[in-house]
Amino acid sequence: MSHTMSEVATRAGVSKATVSRVLNRTHTIAPETERRVLEVVRQLKYHKNVHARRLATGRSDLFGLVISEIINPYFPELIRGFQAEAWDRGFDVLLCNTEYNSQRRVSVIQKLIEGDVRGVAIMTASLDRSGTSELTAAGIGVVFCNLGPAERLVSNISIDYQRGIAQAIEHVVQLGHRHAAVIAGPEDNRTAVIIKQALVAGLNERKLILSAVVNSNYRVDAGASAVRALVAAPELPTVIFCGNDLIAMGAMNALEEAGVRIPEDVSVIGIDDISFAFLARPPLTTIRVPRERLGTIAFQALDKMLQLKRRKGVDYYLETDLVIRRSTAPPRSRELGSAGLLLERAR
Amino acid sequence: MSHTMSEVATRAGVSKATVSRVLNRTHTIAPETERRVLEVVRQLKYHKNVHARRLATGRSDLFGLVISEIINPYFPELIRGFQAEAWDRGFDVLLCNTEYNSQRRVSVIQKLIEGDVRGVAIMTASLDRSGTSELTAAGIGVVFCNLGPAERLVSNISIDYQRGIAQAIEHVVQLGHRHAAVIAGPEDNRTAVIIKQALVAGLNERKLILSAVVNSNYRVDAGASAVRALVAAPELPTVIFCGNDLIAMGAMNALEEAGVRIPEDVSVIGIDDISFAFLARPPLTTIRVPRERLGTIAFQALDKMLQLKRRKGVDYYLETDLVIRRSTAPPRSRELGSAGLLLERAR
DNA sequence: GCGGTTTCTGAAACCGATTACACGCATCTG
DNA sequence: CAGATGCGTGTAATCGGTTTCAGAAACCGC
Structure with a gap:
């Protein structure tokens, strides 16, 4: 169906090598030759075979x-964010769902290794780091989100929840709240753990009464049941x-x-x-995490790391x-003077 | 870094060909040979180079x-849905955003052709069919959603909005509504056009008063301004x-x-x-379109079409x-006897 | 025990690019 | 003007598999 480079070469009266160049x-090429080659390329609608190219160069895009x-x-x-950044630089991305399943995660990473990708961004936030060493051993760059410090060939992007959380706590204190509860994410999620700790610490510091701290998972129904x-x-x-x-929306539903x-x-x-x-x-009211930017930074981290001679990972921070x-809003208890009364209303 | 097939071959004392087999x-292989080869493969953690494979076989996965x-x-x-189905069958998928931009669409399709994909599902619902012929000319299967009948190498999945719309109209009629409005999607979207027509026709048939039919785009703010x-x-x-x-949610916001x-x-x-x-x-209250299923069907359509000798497209239907x-809910006018009164309340 | 299958394996061509190397020719340089 | 330099191009090896073809070995029935 599609033409090969040799066809173009003969048609243009040059060698394969020249066409490639x-x-x-x-490589420098005589303007006239270049013109002729490009002309033929256009006529034939030729485009090169990526597989052959990848095989020859030994690297994929x-x-x-x-x-x-x-x-x-x-x-x-x-x-x-990730994709846009990749495309801008001429790369393609293979998107992989783990479906929250560690087995699947392993096979996905295996597949990426076989697919000979240049780098992998693992944005699952699960504590599981399995597969990392296989990846780096194969010379593939890795970037994580909120998972420990950078190492050789692995970068890390830390989302600083502190600032947002501090703002949020300040906000509720200003409003006059005294009784708080926390519905945190699952415990096997590094990010969730970090957030929970920061929340509890901040709330204690401001001397709020923490009537409950529960772990949940990141789904709507979990928020509701909590x-x-x-x-x-x-x-x-x-x-x-x-x-x-998601938890918040489930919570709001259940409250209603x-x-x-x-x-x-x-x-x-x-x-x-x-x-939504x-x-x-x-x-x-929510603490915004710059997710699109997380994606672009993740790609940039990989790209930069792979260009380095000494391929050292770097740490990035996002606010x-x-x-x-x-x-x-201000708590009703402030007006009515009692949380008990509030509860009554709620029944 | 990673080993080649020849290495495995020599290590196992056989030829490349045998390893490949x-x-x-x-091909049939002596059990003993097979055991030996697999043993070496495991030891070396060998896995084959997809690019070489694709080059040799001439087809990608x-x-x-x-x-x-x-x-x-x-x-x-x-x-x-699409990805799950593809993975189950051992295929990978390249996800491409057009960003509602026809230029981008062209380049994306070009990229897919170069990437030597086997098939492409174009689910943008835009009326634009550009790129199709290039695709089929390259022997690549195509499947559309709501875009005309199937042809050679192009299948089509039609979503039958009729049934859902009929149910919806029946529903509001039962509730006693008499005055309706329609905020439709953009006019360059085939699906949006189909829906609008079906809605208007159905509403007229049931003799509802259509106080407004406006075109909008598929975004929240558009619903709000409408x-x-x-x-x-x-x-x-x-x-x-x-x-x-999305329009509906924007509409609800603005109404509130x-x-x-x-x-x-x-x-x-x-x-x-x-x-959400x-x-x-x-x-x-909404008309559900089975989107995950649309994805799986899209993949199956491609897969099936490409296996056929006579690669003919097929038409599929989704309810x-x-x-x-x-x-x-029942309209207030039923109780109060007047839409005018309702409007007053609303102010 | 012999021709005819069947089963298993290897040698080598091939897929379609990239690229190291070599070569011819024009241009400098002293 | 000889030798060095550099530009533009072709030749051929190479990437890592798959696959055709053919040959050796084992198995078969008579």
Whole structure:
């Protein structure tokens, strides 16, 4: 179907080598020759066979992006950032879902190695680092998100939740809240653990009463069931910090079901600022993490690392900020003087 | 870094050819030989170079999936379905965003041709069919969504919106609505056009008063601004049909801002049933389109078509169904006897 | 015990590019 | 003007597999 380089060569009356050189601008070429070759290329609609090229050069123009699950609204923007950056530089990306399954993760990484990718961004945030050594052993660069310091051939991007969390806590303190609860993410998730610690520490520092700290997973229904437990307890907090926006939305649903009003009775704060956070009713106050930027930085990290002679990993940092919307407000208890009263209302 | 087949061959005391045969199970092999080869393969952690393989066999194990924009919540599930299906059969997928940009679309398709993919699913729903002929000319299978009948090497998956729309209209008629409005998708989108026509026809048939039919684009803000125009008009419809869920959510926002209550004052119906539809306040009544299934069918269509001797495209059909949630209810006018009164309330 | 299969294996061509090396020719240089 | 330099190009090896073809060995039935 498609033509080969030799065809172009004979048609243009030159050798394969010359054609290759013209196409790759890898050597000086007589203008006239170049013109002739390009003319033939255009006529034949020739384009080179990437497989042959990859085989000959020994390197592919592929990068891998490993995520947990594309349906998780955390990822699309990240993917976008990564892909856009890769394409701009002429690279392709192989997107891989682990589906939260470590077995699958292993096979995905295996596949990427076989696919001879140049670098891999592992954005699952799971504590699992398996596969890393195989990757680096094969000379493939790796970049993680929130997973320990950089090493040889592995970079790390740390999302600094501290700032956003500090802002959020300041925000609720200003509003006058005294009773808080935390619904954190799963314990096998490094990011979730970091967030939980920061939240608890910050809340204690400001002397808020922490009526509950529960672990959940990053899904809507988990937020809902966590809240149902909270509502059943004698005293309801006036503000609930959620490990991500999905949990927050589940929490808001469950609160509404229980007849608790947001933000009048209880304020809710999420993390991530997924695209639907502002569409929630009420629009969700949340700590924004720059996900698209995370994607672009991840690619840049790989690209830069692989260009270095001494391929050393680098540490990157990303900041977070509070986005105030309408799911937070002064607690009712301030007006009515009692959390007990609030609870009554809520029933 | 990684070993070659010849290394394995010499280590196992056989020829390259034999190793290849063992690995591909492409020929009968003496059990003893096979054991020896596999042993060496395991020892060396050998895995074959895909580029060499692709070059030699002349075919890749890649498929392309072209979408508009990964951030659009319509797509993640579709991608998931497609990818899962591809992986199950040992294929990889190259995901490509066109970013709603026809120039970009062209270059993406060009890239896929160069990448030597076996087949491409173009799920952008744009009316644009450019690139198709280049694809089929290169022997690459194509599958579209809602874009005319199948041809040689191009299949088509039609989503039958009729059924879902009929159910939706029946639903609002049952509820007693008489005044409707339609906020449709963009006019250069085949699907949007089909939906609008079906909606208008169905509504007319049931003799509802169509106070407005506007074209919009598939974004939240578009839904909002369309509604603002509607609210400014003297008579507010009692039910608004939206071209997709994003529009619907934007519409609900704008309605709320205008002090119109949903569903008491106005009912809203979306299309797609994106994952956030049920998290909207109130949860959105919508016409579900089976997007994950669309993805799997798209892949199966390609796979099947490419296995055929006579590579003929096939037409597939997917049904839609109404999902009733809480954004629809009987119109207030039924109780109060007048749409005018309703409007007053809304101010 | 012999021709005819069948089973297993190896040698070598081939896929379509890249690239090291060599060579011819024009241009400098002293 | 001899020798050095540099430019433009072709030849051929190479990347790491797959596959055709053919040959050796084992097996078969009569």
